[in-house]
Amino acid sequence: MATAVTTPKHGGTGGSSAVAARARQVVKAYGSGETRVVALDHVDVDIMRGRFTAIMGPSGSGKSTLMHCLAGLDTVTSGEIHLDETEITRLKDAKLTRLRRDRVGFIFQAFNLLPTLNALENITLPMDIAGRAPDTAWLNRVVETVGLADRLKHRPSQLSGGQQQRVAVARALASRPDIIFGDEPTGNLDSRSGAEILGFLRRSVDELAQTIVMVTHDPVAASYADRVLYLADGRIVDEMLDPTAEQVLDRMKDFDARGRTS
Template identity: 65%
Template sequence: MTTATARPDAARVVDAVKVYGTGDTAVRALDGVSVGFPAGRFTAIMGPSGSGKSTLMHCAAGLDTLTSGSAYIGDTELGALDDRRLTLLRRDRIGFVFQAFNLIPTLTVAENIALPMDLAGTKGSRAWTDALVDVVGLRDRLHHRPSELSGGQQQRVAVARAFASEPDVVFADEPTGNLDSRSGQEVLGLLGRAVRRMDRTVVMVTHDPVAAAHADEVVFLADGRLVDRMENPTADKVLDRMKAFDGKGAPV
């Protein structure tokens, strides 16, 4: 499933169903979702609490498995991979940014950024890394350790690390959740710059309409189902759409 730009999907799910538990206690977190995330685009996933947005991201990224349906990175179906090949795919083709920065405290900024390549046993492109450092504005912090940085700077390191190995897609789960508004805006801005200046792909889960407005498109979930898509979002338009959900997460 692609948008009008006709770009191929960097990631997608088809008829995705995820059920937690069994019997009377079973929870259907995803209920037949089919959605694509176009390459070279910034897509935000939104929905009320319990709508399935984090579950969708985790299944699309291979961090969790679907009960039924399919998840793809490019043309590779994740469900067809054994654990070793899935681990390699996540390492080589996917980047992650989480609410917690997850930096290694004993490593410098430069070493944290290079960690994915070090784990893979590759050097990566020096030109790419240099460009990335400039995009995230960390040139003067490369020899600092995380404890010497602000929260916003630490998250910028995490973003740089996610893009360092030139992955097909970067998944960001509430990346500004631990940041003040100014630092959050900086991190969202650099995610947008990575997409537009470096032709990267970002899929971000967020509950914040202001954060979602940085994306090229927002997809909305409710009760585990895809209920809407919005191109060229603004904070006001996203907020208005979110107000159309009742307290149970269903569209009104």
């Protein structure tokens, strides 16, 4: 299996990084007997801290399932998943809920903002629910990074789609989570707004030392990452470091061609 490996131009930690999340021999299956479908097939992967990782693959390849399992949003059939040194695959529901609340951030296609709250209130809502006061200095850095300083008093209905997704990004960053997961975070945005959001995610890695894992089908979006993982039939079949949009597109075309000839 050929793997494109070049020196990453992104990221600020240099050398080897600590592992923020890891999966070992993870299987996720649905159904049983003849109707059994294997979404993840003995997956091993390390997600490095302070890096931006994109997960790609054709529809049904298991990319969203992998992200959901890594994030503790879905259970595994077998295998282990660790966030930092915590194995989440055996946690009880209450502890897993607290871990997701305190240590994990999420960004999805749907902005999931409360219409009755302004931008700042939406950003701090998870911490308010948890009974934690935000770190003011950090919150100001996050707001500056995503360019929302002049929109904090606006409600979602007064914001464009791109601005609403900026609020969602700031909300994910505000509690300083160990890791942020994004499921097609630019899928509902036009190309300009999508590029802005991806730029903010890139800056959060470079300037705020954030760890981001993003599922995407878009080669341009994947080119913002330090590393692209490719899934097919529930397995990681390739990876690319320091990708360009053209390289990602060529690799996806190659996978499509293999699929048609197999």
